[in-house]
Amino acid sequence: MFRNYFKIAWRNIQRNKLHSAIHIFGLAIAFSICILLFLTAYFHLSFDSFHRDKPQLFRTSRLINSPQGTEMSSQMPLPAAAALRTDIPEVEAAIVVNMGMPENFSYEEKNIERVVVRTDPNFFDMFNFPVLIGNGSTALSDFQDIALSETTAKAIFGESDPIGKELKIGRGEDVEYYTVTAVVKDCPNNSSIRFDAVARIQSLPNYAQLQNNWGSNGSSVFVKISKNSDLQKVAMKLEPFVEKYYPDQLAQLRSGRSDVQKSSELLSINLTNINDIHFSGERSSSKLLVYALMSLGAFILLIACFNFVNLNMANSFKRSRELGVRKTLGAYKGQLFMQLWGEALLLYFVGFMLGLGLASQLIPVFNAQFGGGIEISALFQPTFLAIMIGVFLLVTLIAGGYPALKMANFSLVGVLKGKISTKRPGALRNSLLVSQFAISSLLICISWIASQQLDFLREVPIGFEKEQVISIPVGFQQDGRKILARMRNELQNDPNIVSITGTGGNLGRGLDKVTVRSVVGFDYKQNQVSADWLLADYDFLKTLQIPIIKGRDFDPAFATDTINAFVVTESFVKAMGEPDPIGKYFGGEEAGLGNRIIGVIPDFNAYSPSDKSYPIAIHLSATERINYIFLKVKSDNPQLVMEHIALVWEKLTDNALFNASFLDENLQAWYEGEIVMTTVFSTASAIAIFLSCLGLFAISLMVIELRTKEIGIRKVMGASVKSIVGMISIHFVKLVLLSLLIAVPLAWYIMQMWIENYEYRISIDPLIFLGVGAMVIAVALFTVSFHTIKAAIVNPVKSLRTE
Structure with missing residues (x-):
């Protein structure tokens, strides 16, 4: 029986080659896009899911309610972990995790840069990072023990056994020696904690100054809550914990917020489960965006399914007599349903397999374009495969099962008498067409508005000169200050070089992919100030062409400039509430003890305009590390200057x-x-409108085939080509207009909520929706016109002979 069903299904596919090709092609595209988007969502939702005790693992964070606004930070002081273990019985374990910057690793003749995470000795007991060589429980027993990731161990030691070997970390005189005690499997891509090596927190260079300092926040603190503990009770115990260990901070906050009495409303410590860390924090991924990607994949799949239902329902009337004969010969409804659904299942299976193959080929391109972080192996993970097979079966059951059920329920008498007809469009077909174009129009509106917001952000004045400024990451194998001095000396007479300076952090993100932000808070009289802290060298303002409003720039003639001198922005002065800031001290207001303001500059964006902006304080240092060198160049061919600088760099740094x-x-x-976001939604909207038009193309063909005789009669009665084209097209235009009435208000509401998250944002222009409407109507008319014009100009005699 099933063999017979398969034969009939295959014959029907061959008989209707165009419709079958539309089905398979549309389904393959829809399934491939759906798989890629679902893989991306699965990747983000699976973050940190590999930890065995994940329901018990939490990261602490501080919520501060100051007069300047509410701030959330996951950075905690070093002594917090020990205090939490001691004061709260439900805390089974608590560790400090200090996410380090790349450091120089040396072994014999090899030098590489890797990131060291410094933590407590029970790190591998709390988290499930598999230890390949050695014992995780004892890997960090001594202060100078270190565990390496598998990739780092191979890069340094090759295939030889690294256990017990001595490793040098640091540069110049700042070198520490570590003994390799374990090799750990590389961190998975979906891990919030990432490292190349793990060492003890005591090996942190300034550990002695930080170990009892509750005012310095530079590390994450993770806690493991004992099983069956009540989190609400733990949260209640954190309130007296804050009062005990943060008395100075609370007093400062109260002085600026006399209207608030409760300590927890000023400063609180919150717990975030490890499963939610990826979606918490200022620069974290948005869970809403992940769900939007899943919805996007579902929408595209729905459009392909709507095409399938519409075409199957329209095609069913061509097979009505076949079904009538089968019923006459004794076929049951269930048998007809299985046959028809089996045909749909076959088409969907071919489309699904082609989509799976296409998705696997597109993963590298998808990652390169969107930074998805997904791997081909994720396609074959049992959980993800189960999800996709479930989606496949659900889609085939609904999209293939509904037409099959309707066709199996045709009345035998009605079929044999020829009373089954689709001369008049059905509500189902219209509803599905409206839904398709509503989804497509919604996606086009979203991508258009997102594109305008992106263009607006790019046009926001950043306050400094970005053109023809070269940024060079020094790297951790070089001494930035020495390289900066050498480059100044080497290039001082080069007419193409306007100025050279050094900084502690980059502006934007360069080829090293590193972004660092340091926000420092302090009190000035009765005002609390939070500011971005930037380390710079002489000529920083000159290189970026930032003018001085008051005071002066840093000057080598003033020896104290490298000790406590600061150039601050106008918003910094405003936050201080100081009308005459030059010469004033902050962070210790007594003369000679704090930081001295020597100059005021206009506000500029050191970080993205889409992030929260802070006032900026720029300082010099004779000892702090220079990580980047900026060069302002003046040339008609900046790329030629870049090549010259590369040769100078090679000469000064030994390659x-x-x-x-x-x-x-x-x-x-x-x-x-x-x-x-703009690229994803633009691509998705293009695919959605393409699939919608593919369905509209097939449906218009089917409708015209059913109305061939009517068109012939109208032509014989004197109807013009124009009137026939208008008669057929107007029906589809009405459906498209209805879809726009649904999509436009929804798009406005969604995007209005989205742009509210930006400090700099556009006002949504109603002309956008008019433009989208005109475009969608034009595309729909173009799609339908191929068939309508062809049917309208055909010889009416030929049309009347079709039946």
């Missing part, structure tokens, strides 16, 4: 890696999230 980039390119990373 160190030259990772230079232009600052305007670096700043594009500020808009990475918006670029990805």
Whole structure:
């Protein structure tokens, strides 16, 4: 029986080659896009899911309610972990995790840069990072023990056994020696904690100053709550914990918020489960965006399914007599249903397999374009495969099962008498067409508005000169200050070099992919100030062409400038509430003890305009590390200057890696999230409108085939080609207009909520929706016109002979 069903299904596919090709092609595209989007969502939703005790693992964070606004930070002081273990019985374990910057690893002749995470000795007991060589419980027993990731161990030691070998970390005189005690499997991509090596927190360079300092926040603190503990009770115990260990901070906050009496409303410590860390924090992924990606994949799949239902229902009337004969010969409804659904299942299976193959080929391109982080192996993970097979069966049961059920329920008498007809369009077909174009129009509106918001952010004045400024990451194998001095000396007479300076952090994100932000809070009289802290060298303002409003720039003639001198922005002065800031001290207001303001500059954006902005304080230092060198160049051919600088770099650094980039390119990373969103939704909307038009193309063909005789009669009675084209097209235009009436208000509501998250944002222009409407109607008319014009100009005699 099933063999007979398969034969009939295959014959029907061959008989209706065009419709079958539309089905398979549309389903393959829809399934491939759906798989890629679902894989991306699965990747983000699976973050940190590999930890065995994940329901018990939490990261602490501080919520501060100051006069300047509410701030949430996951950075905690070093002594917090020990205090939490001691004061709260439900805390089974608590550890500090200090996410370090890349450091120089040396072994014999090899030098590489890797990230060291410094933590407590029970790190591998709390988290499930598999230890391949050694014992995780004892890997960090001594202060100078270190565990390496598998990739790092191979990069340094090759295939030889690394256990017991001595490793040098640091540069110049700042070198520490570590003994390798374990090799750990590389962190999975879906891990919030990432490292190349793990060492004891006591090996932190300034550990002695930080170990009892409750005012310095630079590490994450993770806690493991004992099983069956009441989180609400733990949260209640955190209130007296804050009062005990943060008395100075609470007093400062109360002085600025006399209207608030409760300590927890000023400063509180919150717990975030490890499963939610990926979606918490200022620069974290948005769970809403992940669900939007899943909805996007579902929408595209729905459009393909709507095409399938519409075409199957329209095609069913061509097979009505076949079904009538089968019923006459004794076929049951269940048998007819299984046969018809089996045909749909076959088409869907072919489309699904083609979509799976297409998705596997597109994963590298998808990752390169959108930074998805997904791997081909994820396609074959049992959980994900089960999800996709479930989606496949559900889709085939609904989209293939509904037409099959309707066709199996045709009345035998009605079929044999020829009373089954679709001369008049059905409500189902119209509803599905409206839904398709509503989804497509919604996606086009979203991508258009997101694109306008992105363009607006790019046009926001950043307050400094980004053109023809070269940014060079120094790397951790070089001494930035020495390299900066050498480059100044080497290039001082080069007419193409306007100025050279050094900084502690980059502007934007360069080829090294590193972004660092340091926000420091302090009190000035009765005002609380939070500011971005930037380390710079001489000529920083000159290189970026930032003018001085009051006071002066840093000057080598003033020796104290490298000790406590600061140049601050106008918003910094405003936050201080100081009308005459020059010469004033902050962070210790007594003369000579705090930080001295020597100059005031206009506000500028050191970080993305889409992030929360802070006042900026720029300082010099004779000892702090210079990580980037900026060069302002003046040339008609900046790329030629870049090549010359590369040769100078090679000469001065003994062939160190030259990772230079232009600052305007670096700043594009500020808009990475918006670029990805715009590109994803633009691509999705293009695919959605293509699939919708594919369905409309097939449906219009089917409708015209059913009305061939009517068109012939109208032509004989004197109807013009124009009137026939208008008669057929107007019906589809009405459906498209109805879809726009649904999509436009929904798009406005969704995007209005989205742009409210930006400090700099556009006002949504109603002309956008008029433009989308005109475009969708034009595309629909173009799609339908191929068949309508062809049917309208055909010889009426030929039309009347079709029946």
